[in-house]
Amino acid sequence: GAVVSQHPSRVICKSGTSVKIECRSLDFQATTMFWYRQFPKQSLMLMATSNEGSKATYEQGVEKDKFLINHASLTLSTLTVTSAHPEDSSFYICSARSMETSGGGAYNEQFFGPGTRLTVL
Amino acid sequence: RKEVEQDPGPFNVPEGATVAFNCTYSNSASQSFFWYRQDCRKEPKLLMSVYSSGNEDGRFTAQLNRASQYISLLIRDSKLSDSATYLCVVNTASQAGTALIFGKGTTLSVSS
Secondary structure, X not given: OOOEEEEOOEEEEOOOOOEEEEEEEOOOXXXXXXXXXXXXXXXXXXXXXXXXXXXXXXXXXXXXXXXEEEEEEOOEEEEEEOOOOHHHOEEEEEEEEEEEEEOOEEEEEEEEOOOEEEEEO | OXXXXXOOOOEEEEOOOOEEEEEEEOOOXXXXXXXXXXXXXXXXXXXXXXXXXXEEEOOEXXXXXXXXOEEEEEXXXXXXXXXXXXXXXXXXXXXXXXXXXXXXXXXXXXXX
């Protein structure tokens, strides 16, 4: 299957610093990438959708000025958590969408990165 | 109402047991449905897609009832390695088009 990588896998930072997380599709081109966040014992919550070369679209309740998303190429999207605070501590997971056909129809399969665990002290 | 709802469990079963998970979704326009598996502190991995006609993959059977907006997963002959959180996932409308929306997950613990 397609491979999506994330870097770093884990980061610990002080309150007020900014943290950048990279998401790469290694063996396919991803026109669309998604960023999710998961708090302990909670579901993955979609934060935003980014299409290559255009501005990201954020879900309701997600601050676009705090979570900066850049999708400059078909294989790379970055999420920057600006001025991180302890409440931003979470598991951030990206996924990339590829197009495949199955049974005569078309469906989009999303492949997930391994996630980045952010801890803000 | 949440978009995708699941009983969080946990379900504690012995090896060899049959266990069923249920899920409901709110958006009747949703088109695609999946079960994912997530192990502790890992990313979710696709277990199987769910089709209206029902589908089976080894010990796993998934069913979809569009009229009731209900999805199920049946695991037969449970193994220790089945212990994980099972996520009901729906491809549905998002702010940018469509995206996978996750339920909270149902935790399964299989013991010997």
